[in-house]
Amino acid sequence: MFDSFPLWPARASTGAGNVDALYIFLVLIASFMSVAIFTMIVIFALRYRRRRGIEAEQIEGSTALEITWSVLPLGIFMIIFAWGAVIYFKERTPPRGATEVYVVAKQWMWKLEHEEGQREINELHVPVGRDVKLIMTSQDVIHSFYIPAFRIKQDVLPGRYTTLWFRATKPGIYHLFCAEYCGTQHSGMIGQIVVMEPTQYEAWLSGGMATGSLASNGQNIFQQLGCPTCHRSDVQGRGPNLVGVFGKPVLLEDGRTVIADENYVRESILSPSAKVVSGFKPIMPVFQGLVSEEQLNALVAYVKSLSPPPGAAGVKPREPKE
């Protein structure tokens, strides 16, 4: 109906409908409020326009009215807040077992790498109906990964990971924009999200020139850098045994506990002395500047592969809905 003059972009993810529903609710509320106020103004302005011999009636104000029109909107606002918060909470809580794609942003391109090892530039192929989690970082300035059709956006920061997840519902090609101003070719830092049927996707995946999965690349780098000398997988070496560590709480030397998430693994490689695991000495060398963002991603993927999520072994079981 709105093909020639659309009011919203394609709705191509599980979350998009939720956002649109709240949006439409808000448009209705906002229209109602503005129409009500405008109508009142117009009616008053016409009804009480100046006439000879009729004086204005002085009215002091009304505390009851003031309270009413403070509390009522506040009630409505709280509904909007709660609704928006629920959507946001879902958007920021990636489901377990999502397929992971590592994203490295740089001026002015998107570099993406699949778990299976496929690399893409400014283009992301994903299957319909599968949860995809993006683990993103930037090589230089702040960028923002924005897919209007999925109604999601997340800034991509240098020096740490931010994440984003979605489940595409409709095959097609959608815009990928950089939404955070990042310099000269900011508007050229665009790409596309190619959503495919799972079979096509498998075909695409096997047709690529992947050089082994990301985790296995990571394992190679792990070997090359000599990490296994200390991080042994059979016993505790001079460094912690990394098997089964990922996603679990870690007791630190100074008594704090942190969750071993992507950012923790990343920090522990780049700046090992920052959060030393309890019982170990801070003897690990600093790798800041020695590994590239891509190598770092591979290492993180490798460490994660040492702790497979429960029930997530093998192919993701869920079928696409549409």
Add this chain to the structure above:
Amino acid sequence: MSDSPIAVEEHGPELRHHFETVEQQRNAASLGMWLFLGTEIMFFGGMFCAYLIYRMNYFNEFAAGSRSLDVWLGTINTMVLICSSLTVALGVRAAQMGKRTLLVILLLTTIIFGFAFLGIKGIEWYDKYKEHHIPGTSFSADDLVRDYPQIHIDQSHEQLYFSLYFAMTGLHALHMVIGVGIFAFLTFHAWKGRYTPNYYTPVEIGGLYWHFVDIVWIYLFPLLYLIDRRPLG
């Protein structure tokens, strides 16, 4: 300015024409200075916010950086500023009582204390320069890694401590320089005999500024020098 349409009362030349009374004028000036000090709190507040967050994240580096400062020079400098605050407070009192010579002497002493503070600060900065602790390409915290093997230091994070150290002490020193300028102005006018028991507002509000700069240092001293001086285990 003599053609003010409203000459409400007899008043000395120090009452500006748009005020009704000397009292009103003095209260206005004092409120203005306090408001300005309020903005100054927020000005330094931005740096305190950065300090708080980085200190939480990088406590080790902050502790090591703090140890590398000369705590005795810092203590002496704190005392110098406290002495200068005393001379300022006594100066305001001298102005209240109309003791011109005493006022001039106290203002001059304050300026000398101000220079002493800046001199000591300069020595400390120069030490940091010699130790390659100034953030940038030539920064090196190798000496800290060597001296404090018990503390796990990430050299890049160490730069954050010194960045904040130089930003905070630098802007504080800039305030000191401005303070010395203000006090030179006050001394000159005090010498000329402009300030009387009826009119010493400039001395008073200049003093407020000086005390404020002192207070900032009272916080900077423990926050920068005394982060972690406990004996290393």
Add this chain to the structure above:
Amino acid sequence: MSEHIMSSKLYYGIWITLMILTVVTARVAFIDLGPFNTVVALVIATCKALLVILFFMHVKYASEKLTKMVIISSIFWLLILLFLSLTDYSTRALGHG
């Protein structure tokens, strides 16, 4: 209002207290009090600041309420900045990207 002249003895007393507190804060920092080192340092600094504000800056005797309002609201605003920033930094480690 600000014409109240304080005795110079009071000023010297405050000055001596401030000097002593300075030495105390510098010495205490070398004693291991666990997490309380920072607390003690900040409490001493705040005492010193209060002494300067109340006596040297005449807030105790000579000032009207408005001055106190200005001081309190500035510090309140600073706390807004610190506290609301901390809502972000202190909860980042809890996860959710």
Add this chain to the structure above:
Amino acid sequence: MATAAITAEREHYLNKDYGIRSWLLTTDHKRIALLYLASITFFFFIGGFFALLIRLELLTPAGDLVQADTYNKLFTMHGMVMVFFFLIPSIPAVLGNFLVPMMIGAKDLAFPRINLLSWYLYIIAGIMMLHCIVTGGADTGWTFYTPFSTAFSNTKVVEAGLAIFVAGFSSILTGLNFVVTIHRMRAPGMTWSRLPLFIWAHYATSIIQLLGTPVLAITLVLVVFERVFHLGIFDPTRGGDPLLFQHLFWFYSHPAVYIMILPSMGVVTEIIPCFSRKRIFGYHAVALSSIAIAVFGFLVWAHHMFVAGISLYSALIFSILSYLVAIPSAIKVFNWTATLYKGSITFSTPMLYAFGFIGLFTMGGLTGLFLAALGIDVHVTDTYFVVAHFHYIMVGGAVMGYLGGMHFWWPKISGRLYPEWLGKFAALIVFLGFNLTFFPQFILGYLGMPRRYWQYPPEFQVLNVLSTAGSTILAVGYVLPMVYFLWSMRYGRIADDNPWGAAGLEWKTSSPPPTYNFEETPEVTWEAYNYDQIPAPVEVSVER
């Protein structure tokens, strides 16, 4: 026109002295207001020129009119000039400067020389900004986000930062002057609950200027330090957090929006009672809502950062707080509307602007609810939806209020009347042009067009063409008042002391007022907006 010559020359602030010196060294708040008026108008047209170039570039999807670099500089300079050199000083420094002392019955601001100093600071900052523009400009966006601004941009970031730093001091000193003046200089009988709401609005604005601006100042200083001295406070390669910059920046820059809109609300609160011949509905509610906006405005800044990487919990806190600040704004809108009820309304030019203000501000405010809703913000932040939203507030709101105020007080400022029909015509043009320019941008934003895009996918073109078309109409609407104001200074009809029959002390002195505002210090014995005691002007009713 001959009447002007015949009238015996009464001495007032405009003809008291002549010559450049008497203006550049003046300490009269009214003359300083006019100095500001001239300078901010200059910067408004510079910023407007950049805006037109931006809209022209966006006429077509391809980047064809200017280079990408140039485009980035255009929107950066547009933002910096408009925000720091027009909107922030606009109403406070011009109308506020002119009116605050008069409305409270004072002879001048508390610190006339500091007032002049703040104009000079503004001019120094302005020259620095112009120098920055002429020598190449900056391309960071007005937001200066690190690490782009500190480590990657190779444009004149330091110059721009320092210019804004100096402009900030000018703004702080203006706010300081207002607070002291309002506390210390009120005429006998002018109690807090008799103050015009314009004063309350300016008081609230000044609080924000005093407590917010220094944080921006220190933030920019740290950015400059990072570029010049290689200190690394925001540098991610040294463990610095780029989000810290954003926290500090928005701590000022969100409340800064209220620096722009609060005075405008104050203007509207003066205009509506006057042309309804009524006391304002809910005086205390409107007064307190100004203060509430100033305070709550500081609690919501991170709603600019919901997708920036802040923690989930922090986002929830800031989202719920953001709804708090919407309440006092809503209260104001409801009270203005209620003031019209049973009034005696005339549609003069200032009133049309006031109506326009309420309409556009309401839409700007309501779309703010969208942005505070976390789930929607994720989709629309950093898109044209945000651009449309803040232009509805800052241009639809603040500039409409500014123009309304200029028309309302022009007879007082200049002693002349502008041509009423032209005024109404311009108000209409501005309103229509504005909506055509910015309404399509809401849709563009929801469709997903990111802001600060030099080129864009072709499907967005239709809406962009509409927007560009609107901007040319809007430009005409803005040039018109300047032309007829200038014209009226010489040829306009002589204005009475109180042409609108308005309440308020400023209307009790002559037009233009004498140097010290009042022949003798007034003593206030009446409540604000005592329209039951003031006869409506005959003239206005005759006109139509």
